[in-house]
Amino acid sequence: MITDDLHRMAGAYALHALPDDEREAFERHLAGCAPCAQESAELAATAARLGLAAAAAPRREMREQVLRRIGTVRQESPGTADTARAGRGTARGAVLGRWALAACLAGATALGGTAWWQYDRAQEAVRREAAAERQSAEIAAVLSAPDATTRAGRLPDGARGSVVVSRARDRAVFVVSGLPRPPGGKTYQLWFDDGGTMRSAGLLDPGRGARAVLMQGAVGRSSGMGVTVEPAGGSARPTTAPLALMEFA
Known part of the structure; x- marks a missing residue:
């Protein structure tokens, strides 16, 4: 060279x-x-x-x-x-x-x-879409499960909610409609009731109209579920009185 x-x-x-x-x-x-x-x-x-x-x-x-x-x-x-x-x-x-x-x-x-x-950005969009598809498939599987049971309840301001539980799949879906946006700096949080001990089941963004949310975690031996208003980001334990409590069948 x-x-x-x-x-x-x-x-x-x-x-x-x-x-x-x-x-x-x-x-x-x-x-x-x-x-x-x-x-x-x-x-x-x-x-x-x-x-x-x-x-x-x-x-x-x-x-x-x-x-x-x-x-x-x-x-x-x-x-x-x-x-x-x-x-x-x-x-x-x-x-x-x-x-x-x-x-x-x-x-x-x-x-x-x-x-x-x-x-x-494209890869992140693909990951989000894949996660959304998996969640949608799991929601559909719970709602159509042969052993699925439903319990309904009332929420404030005329909102309505119902929880669908499949013990065979060990999952639950919360369906809500008419729920207003939470106050600024607050969020709705879902909970499993494990014999009086509340276990977080994820956050809820009410959005518009009716929507179905796959509750995070296994149902296990939970006897019911609840909804509370928590600080943005959620809490390890409920900090307010529940807006609604629903017992599983």
Whole structure:
């Protein structure tokens, strides 16, 4: 590998884009080439700062433009004794070349950050959808279970609730309608009644209209359930009188 080729590897080295053999050769070259060492350090710092910057979503055509630019613009070699003796025109060209590389780094970093953010958001959406599908399937299984039993109860402000229990599946579903939003900083919480000891069965977002909620945890030996108003985030034990109590069949 000739020295001129090594001089042009600073940008790829700063982005960890060199194969192992070229990276090792360039690192040996760095030990005796102060200009390359300085340029590599500067480009690595620029890439790190760009990676920490808040990035806006790039235009769709930006990726193709950056890739075309990378393929047609060669990186300028860092300053050498010959470069130092060159005129102002050559020096200006080297500076412009460095700015062009920095622009490519900026584009690549923004694209990479945006792509990763989009991928992460997409994966999170897939996970939420899969969890919702599993819960919907479990709710349907409880409601249609051959041994399902239902108990209804009244809630404040004309709201109504009922609990469907399947002992065979060891799960319960709470169905509620007309329940208003809780006061600010508060939430509704469901409870299993384990022989007088209340065990959390999850939080309830009333939403609009009727909705069915899969109560968290196994029914076990619970004899009933309750609903309370708790601080946002829920409580380990009920802190208010229950809005409703319903016994299981």
